[in-house]
Amino acid sequence: MISLAVYPGSFDPITNGHLDLLERGLKVFDKILIAIARNAGKKPLFSIDERVELIEDSLRGRSYEDRLEVVSFDGLLVDYVRKVNAKAILRGLRAISDFEYEFPMSLMNRKLNEEVETFFLMTGLRYNYISSTIIKEVVISGGSVSGLVPEPVERKLREKFMKLDEGSSDVPRVVVPLADPKLVLRKKAS
Numbered sequence: 001m002i003s004l005a006v007y008p009g010s011f012d013p014i015t016n017g018h019l020d021l022l023e024r025g026l027k028v029f030d031k032i033l034i035a036i037a038r039n040a041g042k043k044p045l046f047s048i049d050e051r052v053e054l055i056e057d058s059l060r061g062r063s064y065e066d067r068l069e070v071v072s073f074d075g076l077l078v079d080y081v082r083k084v085n086a087k088a089i090l091r092g093l094r095a096i097s098d099f100e101y102e103f104p105m106s107l108m109n110r111k112l113n114e115e116v117e118t119f120f121l122m123t124g125l126r127y128n129y130i131s132s133t134i135i136k137e138v139v140i141s142g143g144s145v146s147g148l149v150p151e152p153v154e155r156k157l158r159e160k161f162m163k164l165d166e167g168s169s170d171v172p173r174v175v176v177p178l179a180d181p182k183l184v185l186r187k188k189a190s
């Protein structure tokens with residue numbers, strides 16, 4: 001029997017921090033489903049289809065590519081986990097503030113379904129300070145995020161923000177609070 005975990009998140013967009021966590025998660029699990037939450041309660045920059053495509057492009061050619069699958073889900077995470085016959089949720093912790101956010105969520109998930117356990121891995125030190133929001137903030141202000149996100153993501157972010165600059169109407173208005181980076185670091189769901 002293969003061990004299967006679900007790694008949920010908004011992935012708007014995926015970063016090298018997520019990839020690092022996945023790579024280490026694959027040392028424990030045979031297969032991981034990267035599950036994009038349709039209702040994460042955030043106003044996303046990228047559509048679900050764009051996020052799926054970005055993740056798939058970012059995984060292409062990696063040695064572990066065939067042990068990962070990109071999916072999206074609606075509704076409760078534990079219901080989705082049950083639907084795919086998994087028993088494990090994988091989440092990353094970057095800081096104590098993440099723990100405060102994750103702890104009640106994992107307890108609630110366990111209350112909703114006692115069969116499902118949440119496994120936490122510490123985010124790689126190199127990526128400890130990044131989040132999808134901080135990445136978008138840097139790109140929108142013209143900075144480089146090279147080495148922090150996969151190359152397809154960096155390219156797509158530049159395209160997207162270039163379109164926003166030109167005032168294209170088919171792109172959602174951002175989205176990115178130009179927040180004090182210190183606040184972004186302290187708050188998981190920004």
Ligand code: COA
Nearest residue numbers: 008009010017018037076077092108123130131132133190
């Ligand atoms: N490296 C870099 N950044 C990371 C990271 C890592 N390893 N792990 C998390 N992050 C960042 C993300 O980029 C994201 O940044 P952002 O807030 O700037 O977008 C932030 O941390 C939040 O992480 P994420 O993993 O995307 O969580 P989320 O809060 O967006 O999503 C769900 C949480 C989807 C798991 C949760 O809302 C859920 O389960 N929803 C389904 C409905 C449900 O069941 N609700 C009841 C739950 S009790």
